[in-house]
Amino acid sequence: MPHLTLPISSAGCSLDVYVGGSDPRRDALRVANLAIPPLIAARMIIDTGASCTAIQETILKSLGLTPTGTSQILTPSSKGAPITCATYDVLLSVYHEKHPLVLGTVAVIGSDFSGQGIDGLIGRDVLQECLMIYDGTAGTFSLAF
Amino acid sequence: MPLEKEQETFERELSRLLASAGKFVLIHGDDVTGIYDTYPDALKVGYERYGLTPFFVKQIAVVNRTNHFTRDIAACRT
Numbered sequence: 001m002p003h004l005t006l007p008i009s010s011a012g013c014s015l016d017v018y019v020g021g022s023d024p025r026r027d028a029l030r031v032a033n034l035a036i037p038p039l040i041a042a043r044m045i046i047d048t049g050a051s052c053t054a055i056q057e058t059i060l061k062s063l064g065l066t067p068t069g070t071s072q073i074l075t076p077s078s079k080g081a082p083i084t085c086a087t088y089d090v091l092l093s094v095y096h097e098k099h100p101l102v103l104g105t106v107a108v109i110g111s112d113f114s115g116q117g118i119d120g121l122i123g124r125d126v127l128q129e130c131l132m133i134y135d136g137t138a139g140t141f142s143l144a145f
Numbered sequence: 146m147p148l149e150k151e152q153e154t155f156e157r158e159l160s161r162l163l164a165s166a167g168k169f170v171l172i173h174g175d176d177v178t179g180i181y182d183t184y185p186d187a188l189k190v191g192y193e194r195y196g197l198t199p200f201f202v203k204q205i206a207v208v209n210r211t212n213h214f215t216r217d218i219a220a221c222r223t
Contacts (some may be wrong), residue, residue, distance in 0.1 A: 024185060031193075032196060032197070049214065051213045069201060070148060073212045073218075074213050075218055109212070121214075
C-alpha cells in the first residue's frame, strides 16, 4: 500500500495536494478544444473535524471553475444555523513518487483561508480513501492509500 | 447568487424527487434534466449537455445533509 510519512508541523498534519478541474470537466474542455488549466499545488491540513474538504476559493477560480452545487455547513460561528455554500467539482491528487492518490471527482467547498498559511482542509470525505496514523511521539503522521 | 434559479427548482421539485432519495439530480435553470446513481455520473451528463454553462448537481435526501466543521472556516455563501 503506497504511503507517505511526513512531519507534524505547527499547523498540524500538512501536505501538498494538487487541485484541478474534475475528470468530467476536463473531458468537456477537451471536447470544446479548450486548454485544460494545469493542476495547482495547494498546502492543505488534514482536519478530522471537517466532514468534507474545503479549498481556498481563489484557487478554484484561478482554475476557471464555477460552482456546480451547494452544501449546507455548520461551523462554530454559525451558531446552529446552517449556512449554504457553493461547491465545486475538482480533481485532487496527493503526491506519491510512484502511486499518487488521484480522486477524479470530489465536491469541495470554496472558502477563504487567507492569512492562515494554508490553502484548505482535507476532510473525512478524502480520508475515507486512506489509512492515517498520527504518531505524536515521533512527531510524524502517515497516510496510506 | 450563483445557481439561485437551480436551487429554487430543486426545492420546488423536492417532494417529487424524494422517490429517488440517495441519487443525484441534475438541474439546469428550471429544468430537471435527470436523476443519476452517482455524483460523477450526474456531472458527466451535465458537462456533456451544457458544456461550461452553469448547471447544478445535488444529492436527493429527505433531510438535507449538513457538513460539519469544528474549525471556523469563512464560508463563501451562495
